[in-house]
Amino acid sequence: MANHAPGALGADLVKKAEAEGVYPPALVQGRDDFASLTETICRVTEAKKPPREWYLIFGVAVLLLGMLGAVIIHLIMKGVGVWGNNQPVAWAWPIVNFVFWVGIGHAGTLISAILFLFRQGWRTAINRFSEAMTIFAVICAGMFPAIHVGRIWFIYWVFPIPNQMSMWPNFRSPLLWDVFAVSTYFSVSLLFWYMGMVPDLATLRDRAVTKVRRFWYGLFSLGWNGSNRQWHRYERTYLILAALAAPLVLSVHSVVSFDFAASQLPGWHTTIFPPYFVAGAIFSGFAMVLTLAIPARTLFGFKDIITERHVDLMCRIIMATGMMVGYAYSMEFFMSWYSANKYEGFTFVNRATGPYWWAYWIMVTCNVISPQIFWWKKARTNMLLVFIVSIFVNIGMWFERFVITVTSLNRDFLPSSWHYYSPTIVDLMTLAGSFGLFFTFFMLFCRYLPQVAIAEVKNVTPAAHATGGAH
């Protein structure tokens, strides 16, 4: 029933494609039945040894994570000055990285919650995967505001907890809103992810052959037995959580954008920021999902589950959101001219032609120009090309945040305080280390947890279709 019902996002495209007979009706291909699907997904965690590539990626990630630990210790011992931050560029790479990771953390909840509410059946193949990505990306993101402050040991003052100083945090500060927005987003995403995983964990528990597996999967599957009553409760809860999470997708990056928009710095102080940031976040989130999914589907044998069609649909979303950010870039320029505010006007001319022109044009090339190739279907189904474009988008979106943060700060109102900003090696190591943190978590997830929502994906198989949909 609902499996192929058109929703809002990309749905009419799907409809059109189906009418033209471009797509087979089933989202899962091959001759998988329910049992073989379970087998395909579960055997990744049950195999004695993961693929050799897993060791390679995990090894590099752990090394980078170790470096991150060392860098953070160095940072805490020495102070924020180990980075390149200066006056007037008081925020630089750490905040750029923060916004970058938060943006990546967008796709997961969007796919799980919004696409779920819009009944986009194709989400089931990638939702678990991208939710995990969200959780880990938000962990990476959350780390940066914490370590970028001058006195890390007092960071807990930003939380409204009763204390002997009788001091509340300053509720007028966008940074405080950020604390709430990101922590709420993280908790709801985590809950959503975990909740959705319970039936699958029970499957793993039931298949477990060792005591250790039985214990741990048993512990986390919370006594799931697959009764109708449980399924009923589960579906209702999932729906409610999806409804709760859906506005967060919009709110978290809107609030992150308030950090900039609520200040009075030219280049930051614009009302376009909340939708612009949300579009950018979805853009970068989907790009990261593709960056991860394309190698993973080969590596773990999920080609039938994460199909070319999935990739195709995600490419369309990337193209759409890429044009949205492109529109935002041009609208910023228009507004800065139309406002006749000379400080505003200068900031944008300076962005495109000033000392950081290269960063601006990297951003435009990667974010606006490179996704245009997805107008062609051949491009959308060429996995290598999609992978390369997804990397471009990741790079471009990192530069977008760099452009917003650094080029606005480095030349603000008084020319006397203008100062060029250059990162240090520690900045580079921190960024690389955050990827280490992300991939360490992600590779562990790939190895020990079901990468695809087993129960859900069965709903969209031809087998399920034949006997009627579950919801």
Added chain:
Amino acid sequence: MNRSASTQRYWRSLNDLEQTTEFQDLVQKEFPAGPEENWTATNRRRFLQVMGASLALGTAASCRFQEEHILPVKERDENRIPGKPKFYAGAMNLGAYAQPLLVTCYDGRPTKVEGNPDHAESQGASTAWAQAAILGLYDPDRSRNPSQFQGGVESSADWAAFEEFSRQHFGGLKAQQGQGLAVLAGESRAPSQARLAAAFRKFFPRATWTTWEPVASNAEEAGCRAAFGKSVRPRYLLSDARVIVALDDDFLHARPDSTRLAREYASRRKPDDGAWMSRLYAVEPVFTITGASADHRMPLRRAQVGAFLALLEAKLVEKGLAHPQADSVETGKPRLDAPGMAMLLNAMADDLLAHRGACVLTVGVGQPAEVHARAQRLNALLGAAGKTVQYLPAPEPDAAALPLKDLAQAMNEGKVSTLLVLGGNPAYDAPADYNFAAALKKVATSIHLGLYLDETARLCSWHLPEAHFLETWSDGLAADGSHLIGQPMIEPLWGGRSALEVLSLCMGNARAGMDLVREGVTGGDDAWRKAVHDGFVAGAAPAAETVEPRNLPTATFDEAALAAAPANGALELNFTACPKIWDGRFANNGWLQELPDPITKITWGNVAFLSYKTGAELGIANETLINLEVGGRSLEIVACTVPGAADGQLTVQLGYGRTSAGHVAGLDDDKVERTGSDTYALRSSDALWTVGGVTAVATGVVHRIASTQDHHMIDAVGLAGRADRIEDLVREGSAEEYAQNPDFAKRAPDFWDKKDSLFEEKHGDGGHRWGMAVDLSTCTGCSACTIACQAENNIPVVGREQVLKGREMHWIRMDRYFQGDVADPLNLQAIHQPVACQQCELAPCEEVCPVAATVHSSEGLNDMVYNRCVGTRYCSNNCPYKVRRFNFLNFRKDTWKEGNEVLKMASNPEVTVRSRGVMEKCTFCVQRIQTARVAAKVEGRAMRDGEARSACQQVCPTGSIVFGDLADPSSAVSKAHANRRAYSMLAELNNKPRNRYLARIRNPHPTLALPLAGEDEHHG
């Protein structure tokens, strides 16, 4: 301890006498130098000995209450309230003259220096050098004990050893009437030093006496002697001067009486309510703050300035000035021309003649005596003598003194067996052709008295630690001729002695410094007490002399030196004293090293300034190393192309490239990098200030200059953006424009009213409303405010690397912009704008702090709560003035180093020392407001206007900074805000800053209509 009890004459307790370990522990705790000192074992012991000795000595001889940190004071000294500051008058000698000071001491520890408000010269204002003296006093690099060098190997000694040595050595010399004894001293005119020098020369009749000062005004007095036939020196009275012509003279900064000159000059730069305004012309090789203040400025090479004066003289004669040598003036006219010069000369001559008796010409230290002579004679001919310039008696030249050149020769020839160097650093700063360092090695016994183990000390056989002027009795001659008295504010930290005491010791009669100084004050105890209390001897200033101009020989000019564009190989090289570290004596002072140069904003090092045009012609890029070659000597230095420099010349500052200054400015022994290049290496005795025939060779090696404001390394986009906004940030107009439209400086947002707001705004209107006003018309950009603020508010020094990264910490910075076309030097101007926290009523920083660490006080101050700050730096991002400063690293770490603990004593106890990771900024000196408030409360009255003065306001020689209560309509700051020139910076952001600027007014000559702000593109 090997100091036996029997050698101590005075003691405080039996523990002290016996030097028990307990007592040692206590001593150690008082001065935080721990037992694990990084020195050699002997040094540590020696240090403790000296400490013990000076404690005991201080108890007996101190002029103030004893320091008793450890042992409780059984009976409190009269008037002593712990934690309450006391103020003592003092004096600081710099070169020939001294500056009158008032020193703040907390519990016997000097922490802040101000100008002596009772002295007519200072009236409370002071210089950056005086401000930075606190850091100099507590410099951990100061030498801490006498040392003896044998064959280049240092062995520490003590004063007892030196006393023993001197008794024998000078006893022997006395028997030979001082044959082979030579003394080398600075050119101080301090009365006691003169008296003691005379006594010394009498005591050792065959000894020679030499004075050497790298930056001295000998030429000025020689010029006056030539012009008037008697020994006088000029004292300019600028309050009455309508026209001032500064010829290569930075009189607003570099003269001994610059504080007063700046004040008097500024008093005529505020044409409010129709008051008359002076006009300043400046002719100089590179921008100085005087040139930046000038209404008309012409860049000329130093060698051309004399010719320019001759042309001016001829023009004056031509226009009807009665001149005794009119013919020779006309015939001796040099051939010199530059674009616009004829017009400028014409205007100057008209102005001078129109204001006879109310005009003045000043000439700088870099010009030869002939130029001084002609200028002073012109002053007399223009009727200025006795009106805008007084001539004070100067000492006759000391015919018996041995010139430095002869001394060096005698040393080389082995005729000097004993050399006594009283302060100074001749091995570093003597003219290069004397080769003084080599000569010094040939002296069998050389004794150096100095604050540091410097370049000279390391070549001497004895080094004696000198007492800092805040540690000892001293006196000095103020620039107005009055007799200043300096008293010790603290016991000598390292047991140093003054030059007076050492001279006295060498004469076999070690007298106390106080007795030596007191001898110079006539009258009884009351007169002495009053002099010490006031800081000067009342009524001791000499009367001015009358002068008659004399005939001067016809001026001759070296045509080659006047050439318009000398080729490489014939370039001119000029030397100037550094506006920060002077001749190098303040090199090891971090505050001064990091103070941005008033014009170029350069910190930590010197460069060679040259014009863009010359740079392009020579193929020299900005911020690259070049080799300068002249007279067989060469030097590698960083080139810096600057606006407003004369073509065909390079100007370098003295005082850098020290090899043995200390851990701040360079110490080869400890591998501490030298800051800047030693330009003395190119300075020879026949060309102390300017030399021709210089070759500059570009190396192309890039060397970054640590400047706090990018001056021109900026792309076209940035230039255009800057040009677009500066006219709004720094507003200026001509006197005529101001007279016609007094509101010319206002823009629409300046008329906005509180009532226009949609919101209920809280402005901090409870009781007082603290505010500030800065008059750009009188601000000269001298940057004393920056140092005063640093001293008052415990602002750390960050070092060159951090300045390069843009992390300097100054709470008040001096923004400088250039305007005009670089290719049109006559129309090129510079403008300064001090920027501190604007204390916005609707402060953007406050809203964004997540932990409420920056909040508004009820009196409208934007308070920064350091304890609460977690360091998100969001406030800084949202500050449109970028005045907030962040402790990116632990900038106090140097005080943790062993042996550096003494630095902590320089801190103002009223101000929190900020930790790493904390934001800080200007507080309007809230601690001073509190102090004044407490005083008023105790007396049960309201605070008076001017009672609470911010540090920057107090130091400002021109009174450009006004601070006070805006709630009081009669306060000075309220009046300044009501001034029609007043405007708020970036008022359109509606932050409602409590600081307002008063637009700068220039007074151009009508025939030299200069483009003013808004009509021309700005550069900077």
